[in-house]
Amino acid sequence: MGGFCGNKNILAPKKCSGEARHRGLTQNSAPGPKGADIKEFGDSESGPPLIPMIHAIEAGNKPMVAAIEGFALGGGLELALGCHYRIAHSKARLGLPEVTLGLLPAAGGSQRLPRLIGVPAALDLIITGRHVTAAEALQLGIVDQVTDHHTVDAAVKFALSVAGRPLDARRISSYSCPPVSGDLDALFEEVMRKVRRGARGAIAPVACVQAVRAAATLPYARGMERERELMATLFTSGQARALQYSFFAQRAVSRWSTPSGARWDASAPKPVRKVAVIGLGTMGRGIAVALAQAGFPVVSVETQEKQLTEAKRAVSQMLERGAKRRGVAAPLDKMSYSSNIQAVADVDLVIEAVFEDMGLKKKIFQQLSAVCKPDALLCTNTSSLDVDQLASQTRNPELVVGMHFFAPAHVMKLLEVVYGPRSSPQALATAMQLGKKMGKVSVAVGNCPGFVGNRMLKAYVEQAFFLLEEGATPELVDSALEEFGFSMGFFKVSDLSGLDVGWKVRKEDGLALPGVSTGPSARIRQGRRYSPLGDLLCQRGRFGQKTGSGWYQYGKPGGRVATPDPWLHSFLEEYRAQHGLVPRRIDPQEVLERCLYALINEGFRILEDGIAAGPEDIDCIYVFGYGWPHYRGGPMFYAAMVGLPKVLERLEHYYRAHPDVPDLQPCSLLRRLVASGSPPVQKWKEAIKKLHSQL
Numbered sequence: 165m166g167g168f169c170g171n172k173n174i175l176a177p178k179k180c181s182g183e184a185r186h187r188g189l190t191q192n193s194a195p196g197p198k199g200a201d202i203k204e205f206g207d208s209e210s211g212p213p214l215i216p217m218i219h220a221i222e223a224g225n226k227p228m229v230a231a232i233e234g235f236a237l238g239g240g241l242e243l244a245l246g247c248h249y250r251i252a253h254s255k256a257r258l259g260l261p262e263v264t265l266g267l268l269p270a271a272g273g274s275q276r277l278p279r280l281i282g283v284p285a286a287l288d289l290i291i292t293g294r295h296v297t298a299a300e301a302l303q304l305g306i307v308d309q310v311t312d313h314h315t316v317d318a319a320v321k322f323a324l325s326v327a328g329r330p331l332d333a334r335r336i337s338s339y340s341c342p343p344v345s346g347d348l349d350a351l352f353e354e355v356m357r358k359v360r361r362g363a364r365g366a367i368a369p370v371a372c373v374q375a376v377r378a379a380a381t382l383p384y385a386r387g388m389e390r391e392r393e394l395m396a397t398l399f400t401s402g403q404a405r406a407l408q409y410s411f412f413a414q415r416a417v418s419r420w421s422t423p424s425g426a427r428w429d430a431s432a433p434k435p436v437r438k439v440a441v442i443g444l445g446t447m448g449r450g451i452a453v454a455l456a457q458a459g460f461p462v463v464s465v466e467t468q469e470k471q472l473t474e475a476k477r478a479v480s481q482m483l484e485r486g487a488k489r490r491g492v493a494a495p496l497d498k499m500s501y502s503s504n505i506q507a508v509a510d511v512d513l514v515i516e517a518v519f520e521d522m523g524l525k526k527k528i529f530q531q532l533s534a535v536c537k538p539d540a541l542l543c544t545n546t547s548s549l550d551v552d553q554l555a556s557q558t559r560n561p562e563l564v565v566g567m568h569f570f571a572p573a574h575v576m577k578l579l580e581v582v583y584g585p586r587s588s589p590q591a592l593a594t595a596m597q598l599g600k601k602m603g604k605v606s607v608a609v610g611n612c613p614g615f616v617g618n619r620m621l622k623a624y625v626e627q628a629f630f631l632l633e634e635g636a637t638p639e640l641v642d643s644a645l646e647e648f649g650f651s652m653g654f655f656k657v658s659d660l661s662g663l664d665v666g667w668k669v670r671k672e673d674g675l676a677l678p679g680v681s682t683g684p685s686a687r688i689r690q691g692r693r694y695s696p697l698g699d700l701l702c703q704r705g706r707f708g709q710k711t712g713s714g715w716y717q718y719g720k721p722g723g724r725v726a727t728p729d730p731w732l733h734s735f736l737e738e739y740r741a742q743h744g745l746v747p748r749r750i751d752p753q754e755v756l757e758r759c760l761y762a763l764i765n766e767g768f769r770i771l772e773d774g775i776a777a778g779p780e781d782i783d784c785i786y787v788f789g790y791g792w793p794h795y796r797g798g799p800m801f802y803a804a805m806v807g808l809p810k811v812l813e814r815l816e817h818y819y820r821a822h823p824d825v826p827d828l829q830p831c832s833l834l835r836r837l838v839a840s841g842s843p844p845v846q847k848w849k850e851a852i853k854k855l856h857s858q859l
């Protein structure tokens with residue numbers, strides 16, 4: 165008889181032909197690692213091996229009861245599955261989240277769970293890595309009992325009640341998987357098809373399906389061999405390293421700091437009880453929904469009556485759909501609406517989400533400053549405008565910050581919290597905490613055009629246009645980016661979000677000029693190479709999906725399926741001829757290097773400028789806001805994986821070929837990092853600090 169709370173296990177990569185090892189157990193409810201200590205992955209092994217220990221527990225002649233409190237994740241749950249019975253506290257959470265770290269449950273989890281709860285339910289848990297509540301675990305058959313009381317006492321009582329009963333029927337490794345309805349091969353083929361489509365190049369979910377298939381089709385011992393083989397491949401993969409880096413990066417960004425010395429642990433957030441959203445276009449609606457879903461009472465203000473009526477309906481529908489998906493009641497009572505800005509008089513925080521127009525936003529900030537409580541936080545959802553200019557319209561500029569959400573705002577995980585030179589640490593802390601409560605990955609960034617995400621994107625977009633000028637097609641560029649792991653290439657994204665969005669910004673920036681379509685100045689703006697291709701499409705009314713054509717054609721306005729457009733191909737040929745550009749064959753590698761290294765180079769400039777505190781901040785922004793494949797860690801981590809000397813060499817190469825493109829000129833931080841031996845990404849912050857102290 166024994167009570168176990170499994171939680172600190174480790175893998176030993178060197179022995180690992182995938183073999184799992186154990187490094188000691190701690191109380192599950194204790195603070196610290198839940199499951200294996202991810203920090204220790206890759207270290208040399210110590211402690212008794214985990215798999216033989218689980219086997220010894222399972223083979224024992226005394227009933228072993230796992231008492232589960234807090235989290236039983238990964239190795240913790242695998243250990244519990246080796247026990248003969250499992251009792252969980254009602255607040256416990258269980259799961260096999262290894263897939264989220266680029267791994268699979270390799271201490272027998274992939275072999276025992278399907279034998280215990282059946283193939284479909286096990287596939288769901290292992291492929292998604294989701295955590296289940298104790299109640300769901302009971303329903304699935306993972307645990308035998310749930311208690312609201314002291315779990316170990318309950319486990320001891322339980323063990324006494326089963327003492328003397330035969331244990332053979334309790335050893336999960338001796339089970340066969342429960343039969344599935346229908347054909348097993350067909351089930352796995354269907355699951356594998358779906359997983360491969362969704363994984364977009366991630367290897368762990370695919371390996372998880374293969375491991376569960378082994379459980380369903382092979383005797384236990386052979387299934388374990390298969391589990392070990394699959395794990396060996398995953399464990400040494402760059403994907404696992406990237407996902408484990410990302411786990412800590414997400415946590416690191418919540419410990420924000422600014423160049424002026426403000427810090428997360430020295431700045432207490434203000435309490436936020438009620439929030440207002442100004443402007444109920446697409447962004448405003450999403451933000452209002454996300455706030456209500458997080459439990460905040462929201463006053464939504466929209467001055468145009470027609471838009472207000474439409475928005476009320478749309479927001480209610482979004483809340484109802486979300487509630488249905490999550491199996492909870494729709495928080496409709498959290499929402500109130502008004503066409504009058506006076507309605508925000510009693511809120512603690514306002515998020516302005518009106519059209520991206522500085523004049524309009526300034527006016528609204530003046531009004532807010534007059535109407536709101538003097539200590540209310542005034543936030544803007546601008547995606548690139550100067551937060552400081554807006555702050556200067558108010559009585560209390562220290563209470564102004566940017567809260568840059570990403571569309572759809574109730575779905576996308578990223579929030580850029582933009583501090584201006586006058587934003588107070590408390591205002592920043594409050595916006596960061598609100599983002600966290602909304603379930604966002606909140607990243608504090610400095611104030612500059614485009615902040616972090618859009619500033620870097622500009623360099624990437626520019627390269628995509630130049631590649632078309634030089635001989636590529638939208639299909640070629642997009643397929644290279646999709647092969648890399650983006651769900652959509654740049655041109656498909658542009659068609660989806662509307663070409664007019666970028667056109668408007670370029671017009672405001674004085675880049676898109678009317679009537680300059682030929683002659684030498686057509687492709688030079690503000691002293692550097694410029695491609696007017698996007699402007700030319702907009703001038704022809706090709707705004708993307710909404711008009712039925714853009715970089716692709718869609719059959720009809722609002723069509724969703726992109727097909728290559730012969731008109732666009734002829735248009736590109738004519739354009740090149742008109743400008744004396746000789747098309748050449750461009751390979752996917754060049755597409756990736758030009759687009760991604762230009763973006764990464766801008767990332768280094770951002771670090772140099774102190775706009776982002778570290779590479780983790782940039783990587784979280786790209787993974788959670790811009791569709792950068794999670795299993796590639798983010799652009800800065802990717803640069804480190806490729807090797808900084810190689811990134812530098814390729815940028816130098818492309819800059820020599822395109823000296824009129826400053827984005828390709830390697831920035832000095834990159835050069836310095838290479839000169840100092842290319843330290844690992846986790847050490848860049850120190851190098852940057854040193855660089856700043858030398859300046």
Ligand SMILES: CC/C=C\CC(=O)SCCNC(=O)CCNC(=O)[C@H](O)C(C)(C)COP(=O)(O)OP(=O)(O)OC[C@H]1O[C@@H](n2cnc3c(N)ncnc32)[C@H](O)[C@@H]1OP(=O)(O)O
Nearest residue numbers: 173184197198199200201202203237238239261270271415
């Ligand atoms: C083959 C057998 C061996 C093993 C396979 C495995 O076990 S793989 C690992 C499986 N476990 C996990 O994936 C759990 C990861 N952790 C979490 O999902 C969350 O931390 C959790 C448990 C849901 C708690 O979330 P909460 O928001 O409450 O806390 P937070 O995430 O901020 O974590 C607090 C600090 O603990 C550190 N930490 C958590 N889990 C681990 C871990 N497994 N290894 C190392 N460190 C871990 C986390 O980084 C936080 O540290 P801090 O310094 O405060 O940022």
